Amino acid sequence: xxxxxxxxxxxxxxxxxxxxxxxxxxxxxxxxxxxxxxxxxxxxxxxxxxxxxxxxxxxxxxxxxxxxxxxxxxxxxxxxxxxxxxxxxxxxxxxxxxxxxxxxxxxxxxxx
Amino acid sequence: xxxxxxxxxxxxxxxxxxxxxxxxxxxxxxxxxxxxxxxxxxxxxxxxxxxxxxxxxxxxxxxxxxxxxxxxxxxxxxxxxxxxxxxxxxxxxxxxxxxxxxxxxxxxxxxxxx
Numbered sequence: 001x002x003x004x005x006x007x008x009x010x011x012x013x014x015x016x017x018x019x020x021x022x023x024x025x026x027x028x029x030x031x032x033x034x035x036x037x038x039x040x041x042x043x044x045x046x047x048x049x050x051x052x053x054x055x056x057x058x059x060x061x062x063x064x065x066x067x068x069x070x071x072x073x074x075x076x077x078x079x080x081x082x083x084x085x086x087x088x089x090x091x092x093x094x095x096x097x098x099x100x101x102x103x104x105x106x107x108x109x110x111x112x
Numbered sequence: 113x114x115x116x117x118x119x120x121x122x123x124x125x126x127x128x129x130x131x132x133x134x135x136x137x138x139x140x141x142x143x144x145x146x147x148x149x150x151x152x153x154x155x156x157x158x159x160x161x162x163x164x165x166x167x168x169x170x171x172x173x174x175x176x177x178x179x180x181x182x183x184x185x186x187x188x189x190x191x192x193x194x195x196x197x198x199x200x201x202x203x204x205x206x207x208x209x210x211x212x213x214x215x216x217x218x219x220x221x222x223x224x225x226x
Contacts, residue, residue: 032213043205043220044156088156092213097144097163099207100215104155 002027004091006103015112019076023089023103026070033065033072034100036088044088047076079110114140114210118218125196126226133191133221135206139185142208146215149180150203162189196225 004024013019021035022088032051036044050056050063050072062075076083086107090100115138118152125131135145145162145216162182168181180192205220 034214036217041203043203043217044159046214046216049214097161097209099158099161100213102156111214 002030002091002093002101004089004101004103006087006106008104009107010109011106012109012111013079015062015079015081015110016078019079019083019108019110021074021076021087021089021108023072023074024070025030025036025072025089025091025101027091027093027101028067028070030067030070030091030093032092033063034090034092035072036063036090036102038086038088038105040085047087064086076108079108081112082109083108084108113206114138114214114216116142116206116208116216116218118221120221121219122222124224124225124226127197128195130192130194133193133204133206133223135189135191135208135218137187140208140210142189142210143186144182145183145189145206145208147181147189147191148205148207150205150220157192159191164189173211181222193223196223198225201225206217209225 035047038044048063050065056063060077064073086105088105089103117136119134143164147159148156162183164183170176183189207215207217
């Protein structure tokens, strides 16, 4: 059973701080990793993908991947109240037509 | 990113009726689409994988005769909830994969069964 684990939260951070969201996965052969954001009552939207060890930055978001530790994280700099949402980590193990394996999500609350 | 649409965005129906939800890939072809269900304050639950031109693959515990999936073209998959009951009320979301492994989600359909 391939699993993706996330702390359910809520994670509360003050406005302007860095929010750090973490995710671990069980399948060592996983190849690609994704972060989605889901606002309450809405569907998930893709924020970032990462495929190689190290950091990948996109605006205020930085994804970090460590395949040896089977760990992927998302940092949100200068957090804003509009960042308050549930963040889903997703992992792809197989190529082809299999779905991504999603974690249950971490709820982030940014306090103004 | 790729665009996936769903129709309708919300629907209210009477118990015992059937409801069809459409999922379309607007700017790409999707040989595979996925259907999810999400109850309030709960996580996404994968219901089935929809393959163009072949039968859908259902997850364990999902009744294939109740949730009929048809993927007749490379841009359209439909989910029909047959003989809907109040416990089927949920948020139904489709997604499609683009060139490899990235999945994009549709906006979702909120179903309320009275």
